Every structure is written in structure tokens, then in C-alpha cells.
Amino acid sequence: MAKKARAINASAQAASAGTLTAPGGTGIVPAPGHAAPPVPVGDEETFAIIEPGHTYGSISQKISEIILHGNLWTGWLVGLAMTVSLLLLMLTALSMVILQGVGMWGINIPVGWGFDIISFVWWIGIGHAGTLISAILLLFHQNWRTSINRFAEAMTIFAVMCAGMYPLLHLGRHQYAYWMFPVPNTMQLWPQFRSPLIWDVFAVSTYFTVSATFWYVGLIPDLATLRDRATNRFAKIIYGVFALGWRGSAKHWHRYTAIYLLLAAISTPLVLSVHSVISFDFSVGIVPGWHSTIFPPYFVAGAIFAGFAFVLILAIPMRALCNLRDVITMKHLENCGKVMLATGMVVFYGYLMELFMGYFSRNTYEQYMTTNRMVGPYGPSYWALFFCNGFAPQILWFRKMRTNIPCLFIVSLIVSVGMFLERFVIIVVSLHRDYLPAAWGMYYPTFWDWAQFIGSIGLFSTLFLLFVRVLPSISMAEVRELVHHEGHTAGAGEVAYEEAETSGDGQTTGSNLKPRPAQA
Amino acid sequence: METNKQSPLYGILAEFETPEQLLDAAAQARDAGYKQMDAYAPFPVEGMSEALGFRDKRVPLLTLIGGFCGGIGGFTLLWWCTTIAYPINIAGRPLFGWPHFIAITFECTVLISALTGTLSMLILNGLPMPYHPVFNVPAFARASSDRFFLCIEEKDAKFNREETMKFLQGLSPLGVSEVER
Numbered sequence: 238m239a240k241k242a243r244a245i246n247a248s249a250q251a252a253s254a255g256t257l258t259a260p261g262g263t264g265i266v267p268a269p270g271h272a273a274p275p276v277p278v279g280d281e282e283t284f285a286i287i288e289p290g291h292t293y294g295s296i297s298q299k300i301s302e303i304i305l306h307g308n309l310w311t312g313w314l315v316g317l318a319m320t321v322s323l324l325l326l327m328l329t330a331l332s333m334v335i336l337q338g339v340g341m342w343g344i345n346i347p348v349g350w351g352f353d354i355i356s357f358v359w360w361i362g363i364g365h366a367g368t369l370i371s372a373i374l375l376l377f378h379q380n381w382r383t384s385i386n387r388f389a390e391a392m393t394i395f396a397v398m399c400a401g402m403y404p405l406l407h408l409g410r411h412q413y414a415y416w417m418f419p420v421p422n423t424m425q426l427w428p429q430f431r432s433p434l435i436w437d438v439f440a441v442s443t444y445f446t447v448s449a450t451f452w453y454v455g456l457i458p459d460l461a462t463l464r465d466r467a468t469n470r471f472a473k474i475i476y477g478v479f480a481l482g483w484r485g486s487a488k489h490w491h492r493y494t495a496i497y498l499l500l501a502a503i504s505t506p507l508v509l510s511v512h513s514v515i516s517f518d519f520s521v522g523i524v525p526g527w528h529s530t531i532f533p534p535y536f537v538a539g540a541i542f543a544g545f546a547f548v549l550i551l552a553i554p555m556r557a558l559c560n561l562r563d564v565i566t567m568k569h570l571e572n573c574g575k576v577m578l579a580t581g582m583v584v585f586y587g588y589l590m591e592l593f594m595g596y597f598s599r600n601t602y603e604q605y606m607t608t609n610r611m612v613g614p615y616g617p618s619y620w621a622l623f624f625c626n627g628f629a630p631q632i633l634w635f636r637k638m639r640t641n642i643p644c645l646f647i648v649s650l651i652v653s654v655g656m657f658l659e660r661f662v663i664i665v666v667s668l669h670r671d672y673l674p675a676a677w678g679m680y681y682p683t684f685w686d687w688a689q690f691i692g693s694i695g696l697f698s699t700l701f702l703l704f705v706r707v708l709p710s711i712s713m714a715e716v717r718e719l720v721h722h723e724g725h726t727a728g729a730g731e732v733a734y735e736e737a738e739t740s741g742d743g744q745t746t747g748s749n750l751k752p753r754p755a756q757a
Numbered sequence: 758m759e760t761n762k763q764s765p766l767y768g769i770l771a772e773f774e775t776p777e778q779l780l781d782a783a784a785q786a787r788d789a790g791y792k793q794m795d796a797y798a799p800f801p802v803e804g805m806s807e808a809l810g811f812r813d814k815r816v817p818l819l820t821l822i823g824g825f826c827g828g829i830g831g832f833t834l835l836w837w838c839t840t841i842a843y844p845i846n847i848a849g850r851p852l853f854g855w856p857h858f859i860a861i862t863f864e865c866t867v868l869i870s871a872l873t874g875t876l877s878m879l880i881l882n883g884l885p886m887p888y889h890p891v892f893n894v895p896a897f898a899r900a901s902s903d904r905f906f907l908c909i910e911e912k913d914a915k916f917n918r919e920e921t922m923k924f925l926q927g928l929s930p931l932g933v934s935e936v937e938r
């Protein structure tokens with residue numbers, strides 16, 4: 238049995254590695270001759286982008302069934318109960334802060350930015366992977382992005398929602414939030430546009446609007462599929478309204494593809510700008526530990542690093558619960574692991590560079606800031622950061638580890654904690670001891686800080702669970718296109734591969750595989 | 758369908774199983790002289806617009822114009838606010854500190870171009886459209902899942918109920934049906 242499973246996996250791999258008659262498999266398969274060594278994986282796993290044998294119909298059926306006739310009730314309900322409890326915790330914390338003021342949090346002078354800004358940057362960073370997957374990888378023709386882009390974009394939107402809440406609460410006088418926008422008013426006041434904090438307002442609100450637009454545009458054809466497949470009249474009407482009467486006309490597709498690519502092209506610089514602007518919040522300031530030119534690239538890399546970790550945290554349970562192992566395959570998980578490793582190295586380089594510049598600047602305050610990070614009162618957080626973001630991801634160099642699901646999941650959790658610590662080190666540790674020793678102080682998060690942060694995870698997960706239940710978490714139209722495209726590169730039409738006879742030691746060669754046309 | 762000859766038609770719809778058949782059918786219909794037709798597919802089929810002879814570059818153009826308006830509008834707003842409407846001296850820095858305007862100008866460019874592009878896509882496509890005759894054909898429900906359709910519309914000069922029907926049947930489709938208005 239194990240041997241047979243191994244043979245199937247090996248054949249799927251051989252097919253994906255292009256050892257078969259795959260002419261010009263650009264962008265889909267690794268370079269010819271680079272056949273990866275077979276790694277034993279479970280019975281249901283595959284290294285293809287999509288399990289061979291899927292048709293347009295089977296994709297539409299499979300993904301819309303999850304929503305229209307879902308069987309994930311028990312697990313989903315238990316999950317929702319847990320996340321809603323966390324959401325209630327957040328609402329309590331939120332009410333507390335609105336009623337009593339930000340004094341409920343641990344922030345004070347000198348540490349005026351605490352968990353609120355840490356969480357803000359943390360959530361925004363998580364969102365960036367969604368845009369990276371949906372826009373940048375689309376422009377680079379990375380076909381494997383297709384099946385993970387929808388839920389990654391949803392992740393972006395929900396993460397930005399969570400993030401957006403913090404600066405609003407941090408204002409203290411929430412009723413004046415609109416002062417940040419250029420609204421004509423009787424006081425004849427205008428925002429101070431030369432401050433990075435106002436750039437932030439524009440960057441984050443633009444990011445949210447454009448991501449939501451991109452997401453909705455992508456959803457329109459899928460909503461039409463749901464409208465056409467729904468049997469429940471109420472569902473038909475609701476999906477019908479949001480599908481806007483989409484009918485898949487070639488003329489519509491023509492304009493649709495144009496704007497979809499344009500939105501991707503627009504989002505690509507946008508995502509880079511958003512986290513750069515967020516890093517300006519710090520680097521334009523003169524606090525030691527903030528005033529650094531390395532911040533924009535290193536913040537962007539950190540955002541993608543954290544975001545891919547979060548994609549894995551969401552994808553691993555989702556593909557198991559919704560039985561999507563044939564669409565979100567091992568290949569996706571492995572690629573996410575690779576991106577994490579690459580961006581993690583950039584981030585780690587940033588940490589080392591900060592250390593070096595602290596020494597090299599010959600500036601007393603910079604040097605003290607560096608020493609204080611390592612051996613000051615918050616020293617353990619710095620070393621934990623090194624472990625989480627610097628050392629733990631190194632395990633992903635090993636393919637065996639990258640394809641080991643529990644290992645990927647644990648590394649992703651460690652990275653998420655690490656990214657929180659990174660912002661803690663940058664924000665709190667820099668602020669608590671700056672130029673004047675007389676003004677030094679300590680910051681301790683209160684119960685309400687924790688409640689607000691943990692609660693925002695509840696808000697995110699509640700929105701995500703609702704999304705999985707009512708909207709297609711995988712883009713059906715794009716996966717159908719992928720099936721079409723895959724069929725072309727693998728030969729003619731839809732081709733499935735016959736189980737190869739293994740020769741003795743279980744090694745499979747390309748010549749053993751016989752393509753056969755799939756049953757219509 | 759045959760019994761109800763008097764009802765006005767929107768067109769005649771042929772159903773195909775693969776995108777290749779649809780492309781082929783569209784090319785043949787064009788060769789036969791049909792111009793007013795549309796193809797329906799569950800995903801964007803490469804080469805379909807060319808096969809139908811359809812060209813439209815307005816969406817990218819409008820997106821570009823939107824981007825220009827957003828950028829220029831954003832920059833003008835910043836300039837006007839900081840130098841004319843509310844000039845405030847902060848540590849002696851110049852009022853017209855244009856390097857500080859780059860981030861917001863960029864965000865305005867992105868925002869307005871994305872919104873203009875999306876809206877122009879929807880408006881040029883005539884969406885939202887609560888009613889369309891092709892949905893009167895029951896088989897059309899699969900146009901959003903796994904079937905491909907070609908519709909020759911009644912407004913075409915060459916349209917003739919019997920002949921067009923015969924022509925579409927000659928393309929070996931899975932089925933052909935009349936689309937009532």
C-alpha cells in the first residue's frame with residue numbers, strides 16, 4: 238500500500254517536473270532535468286499545482302458544494318463559537334477604551350506607542366502577502382498562486398480591517414477621526430500633510446479600498462457560478478444581486494481581463510508603498526532605533542514574511558477541513574515555505590545590518606540603543622526575535638521539512654510571534670530609553686492591551702470563517718482557466734496519467750508513464 | 758420552441774463542450790458573414806475576442822486618465838492646503854515641501870485609477886444588468902461552470918431563423934436553442 242502510494246506521488250512529480258512529453262511547460266513546471274527527488278508524502282498529497290484529472294465541471298462542483306451544500310457544520314460551528322468569544326472580548330476592550338480613554342492601555346510617556354501600534358503594523362504586514370499573491374505573482378505568471386489567491390486576498394482585507402481599528406482607537410478622541418481626511422470644515426483647518434502619520438491614513442485607506450475592489454472584481458464570475466448552481470431561492474437571489482448579472486460574455490471577459498491585470502499592476506507598487514509609508518512613521522522620527530534608511534525595504538520584506546506565515550496558518554487547517562488537498566496541494570505549501578525562507582533571510586539581514594550600523598555609526602545613542610536591545614530590561618525579547626525570525630525559518634532549507642505539514646505550521650506560528658516581537662523591539666525598546674536618562678521609563682501591557690490584541694485575532698477569524706462559509710475560498714474561474722492551461726501543457730485535452738509500474742526499488746522513470754485521455 | 762414561432766427572438770444559442778470548439782465555431786460564423794454575435798464561457802478563453810472580431814481598449818485608457826487625474830488632483834490638493842488654505846509654519850520648514858507630497862500623490866493616483874478602471878469595466882459591460890434574454894435558455898445555467906456557448910443575435914443583418922439554426926447545427930454543437938426575448 239505504501240509502495241503504491243509512493244508510486245502515485247512519484248508519477249505526479251515526474252509529470253510536474255516535465256520529464257514527460259510536456260512541451261514548453263513555461264511557468265508551471267520546474268526547469269527540465271530538475272526532477273526533484275521524491276519525498277514520501279501521505280496518500281492524498283500531490284506535488285502538482287492541481288491534482289490531475291480535474292475538469293471545469295469538477296472544479297465548479299467541488300468548490301461551490303462547500304458553500305451551497307456544506308458539510309463542515311460541526312467543526313465550523315465550534316470554530317465560530319471560539320472566535321466569536323474572542324470577538325466579544327475585543328468588543329469589551331474596545332468599549333472600555335472608548336469610554337475610559339487610552340489610559341486603560343499601558344502606554345504613557347516615554348512609551349506612547351505600545352501594543353496598539355505594534356498590532357497595527359503586525360496586521361498590516363500580514364495583509365501584504367495576500368496582495369503579493371494576487372497581484373505580483375499574477376504579473377510574474379506564477380500559476381501556482383491561482384488556488385490560494387482568493388483566500389489570501391480575503392486575509393488581506395480582514396487583516397487591514399483589524400489594523401485600521403488601532404490607530405483610530407489610539408487617537409483617544411475618536412470623534413475627531415475625520416480630521417485626518419481633507420474634509421472642508423467650518424474651522425478652516427486642513428490636515429498637516431507634511432507628517433508621515435497623515436501619509437499613513439492615505440496609504441492604508443487606499444490599500445483597503447483597492448484590495449477590496451480587486452477582491453470583488455475577482456469574485457464576480459464566481460458569484461455568477463454560485464447564482465447558477467444554487468438551489469435555494471434565497472441564496473440564488475443574494476448571489477444574483479452581487480453577481481451583477483454577469484453572464485460570461487466574451488466581450489465582458491475582454492474588459493474584465495484588462496482591468497484585472499491593470500489592478501494587479503496597480504496593486505504591485507501600492508503594496509510596496511504601503512509598508513514603506515508605515516516604516517516612515519518610524520524612520521522619519523529621530524528616535525535612536527527608528528531613524529534608519531534600511532526601514533522601508535526591511536519592513537516590506539518583513540510584511541511578506543509574516544504574511545506567508547499567516548497564509549500557511551490559514552491554508553493548512555482549511556485544506557483539511559474543506560477537503561481541498563487536491564487544489565491547495567503540497568506544491569503550494571512548499572512554495573509558501575520557500576518564500577518565507579527567502580524573505581526571512583532579507584529580514585534577518587536587516588537585523589544584522591542594524592547591529593552593524595549601531596556599532597559603525599560611532600554615535601553614542603545608536604550604540605547604546607543596540608546594547609540596550611541586547612542586554613537591557615527587554616533583552617529577552619530581542620533574543621526571542623532572533624530565534625523566531627532568524628533561526629527557526631532556517632529549517633525550511635530542508636525539503637523534507639518544507640513538505641512536512643506540522644513542521645510548516647509550527648514554523649509559521651513561530652514566525653508570527655517573531656514578527657510581533659520585531660515590532661515590539663522596534664517600537665517599545667527604542668522609545669523606552671532615548672536621549673535623556675531622566676526621561677527613561679518602562680512599558681508593561683495591561684489586561685486591556687492583551688484583550689484588544691487577542692480579541693482582534695477573534696475578529697479576523699470570525700470574518701474568515703464567515704467568508705469560508707458564504708464565498709468561494711478558491712477562485713473557480715481562475716482554477717478552470719488553470720485546468721484549461723494545464724491540459725494544454727500536459728499534451729492535448731485533459732490527460733490523466735496511468736499508475737506507473739514501479740521497477741523494483743520503487744523508482745519511477747518518465748518512460749513508464751503512459752498518458753491516457755480522461756473519461757469524458 | 759418550434760410551436761412558438763411568433764414570439765420575438767433575441768438570437769440562437771449553440772452549446773459546446775470545449776473552448777476549442779467554441780473558438781472554431783466563432784471563427785466559422787465570422788467566415789459565414791455573421792457579425793452580431795457573442796460567446797459565453799466560464800473563464801476567459803484566449804483568442805476569443807479576436808475570433809469574434811471584438812476590440813476595445815477603453816478600459817486601459819480610462820484607467821490611465823483616472824490615474825493622471827488622481828495624481829494631479831492629489832498634488833494640487835496638497836499644494837493648495839499647505840500654501841494657500843492653511844499655511845502653517847512648522848520649525849521653519851518650507852510650506853511647499855513637495856518631497857513630502859510624493860506619498861499621498863502616489864496613493865491618490867492608485868486610488869482614482871483603480872476605481873475609474875473598475876467602474877469603467879462595469880459600465881462598459883452594462884453591469885449591473887438584472888435581466889438578459891440568454892438566461893431564458895435552461896442549459897445556459899452551465900455557462901458559468903463548464904459549458905461554452907455561441908449566440909448569433911437577431912439584430913445581425915444575415916440572421917434568418919431557419920438558416921442560422923441550420924448553420925449552428927452544422928457546427929456539431931451539443932445542442933442549439935432559440936433565445937426568447
